[in-house]
Amino acid sequence: MLANQPSLTLYLLPLIQRLWPGFLPGLYRASLLSQQWQTPDMLLLTLKVSGRWPGFVPGQHIVLTLKHNGRYLSRPFSICSSLKRWQSQRQIQLCCKINSMGEFTPLLAQLPDNTLLNISQAQGNFYWQQPALPAVFIAAGSGITPIAAMLLSQRHWLAPVILYYRCRGPENAALLTELNQLAASQPMFTLYLSDSSTEPAGSWQQQLAGDVASKQFYLCGPAGFMQQTRTALLKSGVTAGHIQQEQFGLTMPAVVIAAPGNQPLSGHFISAGISKTVLLNAQQSLLQNAEEHGLNARFGCRMGVCFQCVCDKVSGQVRDIRSGALSGHGVEQIQLCVSQPVTELVIKL
């Protein structure tokens, strides 16, 4: 109250950051130990995390924040390393898909060693819930990261586990060395590698030979792949309660496709914790869209001058009506009155 800031820490932040570089309230410091290319587009980052960081459940993700050109930029990434690595060495590893057209991931490849980064607490509900039951893990592409953390962290193997790992050939299979080692040393664990350039997407069904009823399923991969796999599983008699999947971070389209003018996109507006899904008109500003659906958005000049309608975009891409500039896909602030939807959006009003 005295400082006109939500907390004294925020008031003193400019001083604290002088004494303790990289400090950000609510986040933890992590320094970059090494970068290593796993595949031509997957980069493995090894981070030494602060002793204050409370730890994670394998399968969870963190939000990584870095400072670039004065700006703080943040993106979520799943942890792919084992719990043991954190417990014994205070290290975690992130396996990040580098999108050369993206705003954030190319920066990761350029970071010098020992760069100070910030990470959030671990979050997410995707974890190995019943290790005592037989399980099938199905991963595609970068979807391997949370699943690798679960498998590499497992100490007591109580039931047979199958990993069906789909990617464009072994040279594009990140974390393959670790997984092969695990398969060699652990008889309960079987690894199937499936080449997506030669095998059809449903080839895992033959390998399971219809024996699906008693198993738990864990899926992670691109949205389309997951949707397809889930439908096939449900069709073959698996109950929905036996399927766990990670929605997070991978549902965003990897390629920027400007929506044709008349094609409706869905927008999820979150206000006071309640989410409302509406169809967006890509010809109109988000402010007009929100108002047409009776959503109470703050506004002022309606021409991008007064910044009253600034709100948080959680995911998706928008276009600035004035300049035509496209935004990133991640979390950032946008002005509703001068932003048009380009992809599906999640917005906090």
Add this chain to the structure above:
Amino acid sequence: MKLTTEQFNALAHELDSVKQQVQQQLGDADARYIRRVLLVQRLSALSGRVLMVLGFITPWLWLFGVLLLALAKILDNMEIGHNVLHGQYDWLNDPVLHSRRFEWDIACDAGSWQRTHNFEHHTYTNIIGKDRDFGYGLLRLSNDFRWRLRNLWQGGTYLVLSMLFQWGVSYHELAAQRVFAGKKKTDRHSQVTDRELKQAFFGKGARQLVKDYLFFPLIAGPMWLWVLTGNLLANLIRNLWTSTVIFCGHFTKDVHVFTAAECEGESRGQWYYRQMLGSSNFTGPTWLHILTGHLSCQIEHHLFPDIPARHYPAMAQQVQAIAAKYGISYNSGSFLRQYSTVFWRIMRYSLPGGDTAVKIST
């Protein structure tokens, strides 16, 4: 208006490209600059408050402390607060420097200020009857307002307004909505209820009063009276300074005012045109620009309110050249010269008669 539609479009295009050039350069230098200003502000606020208590050693320390606190309050109000609340630094994603989260060290609630200043004043700059910043409903600054007896002593009203400027700014939105007195205007639509307005006004105001006149004096123990007086002085200095800067931005002698009718359905070029004519600059050294939050470049601020203000002096040269090209008058002069014309305007219109908006702008 004198320019043709094509000329207005060309004007908009040229000014847009000035803006774009700067936008492309935004980066680390801006981030480092504003974070350094923030650091100076925090250090002078903290050391100012400590030095005031040390006034028992020698009153000079107290005086130095008062000046440091006044500096901190001015920086917080102008170069940091005003500019951050315009969204100039939103792109940094900084937890302290974001327009949605920022709160400043003055009586006015930041949200209320964004509604009245960012929206009303910046959209309707110097339109009589729409921009209540033109005279703040207290001063008669053109003959578009009927002369009343109370205008006779508006020189005194002006002095009081300047001394209590932060409270005037804070009360501004409540006055518009007739929260306490007067008949509700049917053409005004508020996004917030009267109750929320009162809450923001009393909540923020009380917090400021408790902080400067109760909490800090109390923890100073036997030095309480020194601290209380020092805080009062620091607030007074800040109020006088901000009031002076802002009056120099819009109420100089040659500044133009407009009628609502002539601004109806205006294009972007016409909006730019009105912003240029409705504002005035003053010149001075860099430190003066910083203390004004670069509102010494009021014209550029009104053209590009969301561009980080440190770029205004450089942009001013380009804008002045563009103004000359289109024959638009560019109102700039030394601080003293501009201020003396503000004073002239306040005095002139305390008497009946004078020019009206239509006369001035055509």
